[in-house]
Amino acid sequence: MSDDRIKFEECPVCSGCHEFVLDVHRKSIQVVISPDRETDTAFTKADVLFTCPDKDQTFEAEVTLLHRPYEYIKSVEVKSEDD
Numbered sequence: 001m002s003d004d005r006i007k008f009e010e011c012p013v014c015s016g017c018h019e020f021v022l023d024v025h026r027k028s029i030q031v032v033i034s035p036d037r038e039t040d041t042a043f044t045k046a047d048v049l050f051t052c053p054d055k056d057q058t059f060e061a062e063v064t065l066l067h068r069p070y071e072y073i074k075s076v077e078v079k080s081e082d083d
């Protein structure tokens with residue numbers, strides 16, 4: 001488990017610049033991968049709901065999450081900046 005940061009240069013709600021911290025839950029899957037491929041990077045796209053901190057309105061955005069080929073993305077949550 002690790003934190004991913006995503007930055008919106010232009011928020012769809014207020015056009016401002018915000019940075020969000022994503023709590024990405026990755027799960028390992030049982031697959032046979034040769035050792036030289038274990039550090040390969042796979043991508044999963046997910047639709048995530050964000051809340052504009054200025055206008056307090058939610059918006060959905062597609063994010064690209066990086067993970068290992070022997071993992072999948074179980075869930076994604078947006079952490080508040082105050083955590």
Ligand SMILES: [Zn+2]
Pocket residue numbers: 011012013014015016018052053054055
């Ligand atoms: Zn905003």
